[in-house]
Amino acid sequence: MWLAAAGLTLARAASAQELRPYTITGDSIAESLTGAPGDAVHGRALVLERTSTCILCHSGPFPEEKFQGDLAPSLAGAGSRWSIGQLRLRLVEASRLNPATIMPSYYRVDGLERVGTAWRGKPILTAEQIEDIVAYLATLRD
Template identity: 45%
Template sequence: MKALAAGLALGLAGCAAWAQASPERGRALLLQRQDTGCVLCHQIPGLPAGGALGPTLQGLAERSTPAQARERIADARRFNPQTIMPPYLSTEGLHHVAAAYRGQTVLTPQAVDDIVSYLFEAKAP
């Protein structure tokens, strides 16, 4: 129910997938250095010290909407073709992908929703 409350608070209650988004799962995903690597590049409120290759995600809710953050996580190249941030929901235009991973996105849409729900729920430390 906590996840549902987060979804309602963000005004996205109409979206069934969003209603199931879990900030707890999102937190765990953000912390995975191998699978997501988010903390390698970002300082994220409520998580242990992160990297500085990307901007801090502190205050994200003031400068972006959940939908915008989701788009950026899905494929940051849409906003900045030169970005070093990996596309988490796209397999287009990738090179040197190991055979076992070809055609697969790094994350599932549900996992991205979980991450966004954490980022927009997290309070300043």
């Protein structure tokens, strides 16, 4: 059993309550962190927010965004490549899949190195935000 978080916006993630439990099975987290599906519209907005860092490294089907990253795979077709549970694990703790990844663990607070003072002991994203982003990424199909 691993642990997870609570809150509503990126600003509120810094004052998150306690982390919510989750279970990693194989290469995924099958169960929603919140017990409910996320909001794909809000998830898209989070992906495009520079503070969530998604498009700093990833590109995708976002024609309105002129500056998209090229350090990581495109998010186009993410919903075709990975299941919802696989997407969730990639956001929660990508290092479980690739220990050398540069992708942050967005919903983990233990065992991390080089964490900024403002983020120590706090997840980058809340459980709700993770679920919203997962809901959006799942809509991106080839």
